[in-house]
Amino acid sequence: MKKLLTVTMILFFITSTVNASSIRGDFEGNPIVSVKTSGSELKVEDVPAINYNGRTMVPIYMLRQLGADVAWDDSTYSVNVSLKNDPTQNNVKETSIINAYKWLSDTDMQIYMFASKLQQYKDLDQVPNLNDLLDRDYLELTDVYNKSLEYATSVYKQYGAETGINEILASQSKILESVGQTKELFKIWMTRKNDAQISSSLQMSVFNSIENSQKNIINTNKYVHTTFVQK
Numbered sequence: 001m002k003k004l005l006t007v008t009m010i011l012f013f014i015t016s017t018v019n020a021s022s023i024r025g026d027f028e029g030n031p032i033v034s035v036k037t038s039g040s041e042l043k044v045e046d047v048p049a050i051n052y053n054g055r056t057m058v059p060i061y062m063l064r065q066l067g068a069d070v071a072w073d074d075s076t077y078s079v080n081v082s083l084k085n086d087p088t089q090n091n092v093k094e095t096s097i098i099n100a101y102k103w104l105s106d107t108d109m110q111i112y113m114f115a116s117k118l119q120q121y122k123d124l125d126q127v128p129n130l131n132d133l134l135d136r137d138y139l140e141l142t143d144v145y146n147k148s149l150e151y152a153t154s155v156y157k158q159y160g161a162e163t164g165i166n167e168i169l170a171s172q173s174k175i176l177e178s179v180g181q182t183k184e185l186f187k188i189w190m191t192r193k194n195d196a197q198i199s200s201s202l203q204m205s206v207f208n209s210i211e212n213s214q215k216n217i218i219n220t221n222k223y224v225h226t227t228f229v230q231k
Contacts, residue, residue: 024048033058037066097163100155101224104168107148108220111172112213114141115179118186118206130190134183145176164223171216179209 024032030050035042035058042065049058060079064070069082114137121127121134149169156165182205189195189202 030057035062042066093159096155097159097165098224100152100163100165101168101220103148104152104165104172105217105220105224107145107172108213108216110141110144111175111179112210112217114138115182115206115209115213118179118182119210122186122189122202122206131187134186138180138183141179142176145172168216168220168223171219175209175212175216178205178212182206182209 024034026032027048027050030052033049033051033056035049042062045061047059049056049062051057060070060081063081069080071080072078073080117137118134121130127133149172152165152169156163156169160166182202185198185202185205189198192198
């Protein structure tokens with residue numbers, strides 16, 4: 001973004017150190033100031049930075065050493081400064097968001113696999129210790145969900161407005177709860193397999209769990225693909 005700035009506004013963009021005793025000398029009666037960025041001192045080409053009446057005045061040409069584009073407009077007697085984004089920070093941001101999406105996508109797949117297992121178990125005549133197996137698998141699924149939730153939430157707090165993480169988390173929470181309810185209904189059905197109403201309710205619940213978990217996968221992958229395209 002192009003910004004119209006006067007020379008006196010440059011003090012907002014860089015830090016400087018001022019020595020009241022003027023150990024670096026004077027420029028036209030004003031103490032010279034050392035201007036640094038990340039510990040490295042900026043080079044002085046002609047006019048140095050100075051302390052003028054207690055305010056740090058930095059020549060605008062020094063901004064070029066920080067990666068800024070500086071252009072003088074003689075017709076309007078103004079300076080146009082374009083401050084470039086830090087590529088390192090952008091990479092960290094993009095990587096964090098993509099990792100969050102991938103982790104959430106993996107969780108979607110785990111939910112889908114659990115829902116599919118319920119259908120498989122229902123089609124089998126007998127599975128040893130099935131109640132314990134269901135509880136164990138669901139506990140593992142919940143653990144996967146909580147870990148991805150923790151990471152995705154931390155990313156959302158940093159870049160929430162620019163992501164679809166909150167929407168994905170809300171959807172995942174609903175389907176995880178739904179799958180858990182299907183698991184409990186499955187355990188009831190195991191003791192009452194001859195009850196037609198329970199069998200019908202379980203079949204519909206399993207179907208909805210599988211379908212909704214598939215939708216979650218598609219929805220999360222949409223954000224992953226969009227992020228890659230924008231990148």
